[in-house]
Amino acid sequence: xxxxxxxxxxxxxxxxxxxWFNSCGFTELVPVVGSRWDMERxxxxxxxxxxxxxxxxxxxxxxxxxxxxxxxxxxxxxxxKFVLALGSCPITGGxxxxxxxxxxxxxxxxxxxxxxxxxxxRPEAVFDAVFKIVQHVHGMPDE
Amino acid sequence: xxxxxxxxxxxxxxxKIVTALSKKLNKKVNIQRKKRLxxxxxxxxxxxxxxxxxxxxxxxxxxxxxxDWIEKNNFEIAYHLWSYKEKxxxxxxxxxxxxxxTISSVTSLWSKNAELCERECHEFYGVxxxxxxNLTPLMLEDWTGPPPFxxxxxxxxxxQQEYYDESxxxxxxxxxxxx
Numbered sequence: 001x002x003x004x005x006x007x008x009x010x011x012x013x014x015x016x017x018x019x020w021f022n023s024c025g026f027t028e029l030v031p032v033v034g035s036r037w038d039m040e041r042x043x044x045x046x047x048x049x050x051x052x053x054x055x056x057x058x059x060x061x062x063x064x065x066x067x068x069x070x071x072x073x074x075x076x077x078x079x080x081k082f083v084l085a086l087g088s089c090p091i092t093g094g095x096x097x098x099x100x101x102x103x104x105x106x107x108x109x110x111x112x113x114x115x116x117x118x119x120x121x122r123p124e125a126v127f128d129a130v131f132k133i134v135q136h137v138h139g140m141p142d143e
Numbered sequence: 144x145x146x147x148x149x150x151x152x153x154x155x156x157x158x159k160i161v162t163a164l165s166k167k168l169n170k171k172v173n174i175q176r177k178k179r180l181x182x183x184x185x186x187x188x189x190x191x192x193x194x195x196x197x198x199x200x201x202x203x204x205x206x207x208x209x210x211d212w213i214e215k216n217n218f219e220i221a222y223h224l225w226s227y228k229e230k231x232x233x234x235x236x237x238x239x240x241x242x243x244x245t246i247s248s249v250t251s252l253w254s255k256n257a258e259l260c261e262r263e264c265h266e267f268y269g270v271x272x273x274x275x276x277n278l279t280p281l282m283l284e285d286w287t288g289p290p291p292f293x294x295x296x297x298x299x300x301x302x303q304q305e306y307y308d309e310s311x312x313x314x315x316x317x318x319x320x321x322x
Contacts, residue, residue, distance in 0.1 A: 065284040100298045104306045
């Protein structure tokens with residue numbers, strides 16, 4: 001029987017990311033991609049299709065309309081998959097806490113693996129979250 | 144041509160357009176400032192007025208805007224038309240009743256462009272454009288509340304009811320905020 005850890009190890013060797021960003025989400029996460037913090041040195045690549053992705057990054061305020069699309073994207077991702085919510089907007093609605101058309105709690109719509117607080121979160125915090133996923137897999141018992 | 148002469152020419156041109164428009168629309172066309180004209184008309188004349196303006200060179204529908212005058216119990220709908228030839232903006236304003244916000248659509252003149260503008264006005268103010276076949280929401284999918292840009296829409300109360308639970312100790316802070 002193939003061990004779960006063995007399989008997962010291969011998956012988390014290089015984390016491929018699919019981005020679902022509204023509003024300022026993308027511009028705030030550009031430093032992670034750029035040369036200073038450079039996520040590619042850890043094997044993190046932004047992919048052009050959710051079918052290749054391991055991790056779904058969600059940032060910026062989400063509306064019920066955008067959430068429908070995000071769910072479609074999530075369903076297309078192969079297992080094992082993780083959802084990382086970046087910034088304060090997906091956590092509580094952020095500065096849009098009293099907006100009539102903004103999603104206040106992301107976990108009502110998608111199974112969120114980890115929330116990264118900050119407005120915007122520092123690139124170090126994003127890497128920390130990704131390393132936590134890797135550590136989690138390495139710490140798995142050999143079943 | 145000197146600058147003064149140029150200015151005078153422009154003013155003459157403006158005057159000419161204003162007189163021609165006033166005559167055709169049978170309404171007083173006002174000059175707000177340089178190159179900015181506006182006219183107030185009856186809601187039932189809207190398609191005729193727009194087509195007259197279209198024939199005079201105001202071919203581009205920049206946008207349609209709605210203002211909610213809740214004290215006067217009406218919506219003011221403004222059609223902003225731009226003329227490429229004269230480089231002038233004409234605003235056609237009309238007021239409709241707030242209780243029965245219905246007006247003829249101008250999709251016969253500007254088809255897709257007008258359709259999009261009218262969809263937005265319908266979505267946020269609930270104005271019904273008769274003749275527009277596609278008034279589906281742009282942004283507010285599955286929206287059940289009242290049109291959100293109306294002045295009598297209490298958005299804070301709506302958000303508290305829709306998204307937060309007062310009995311939850313982690314969320315009762317949202318109910319302490321006064322308007």
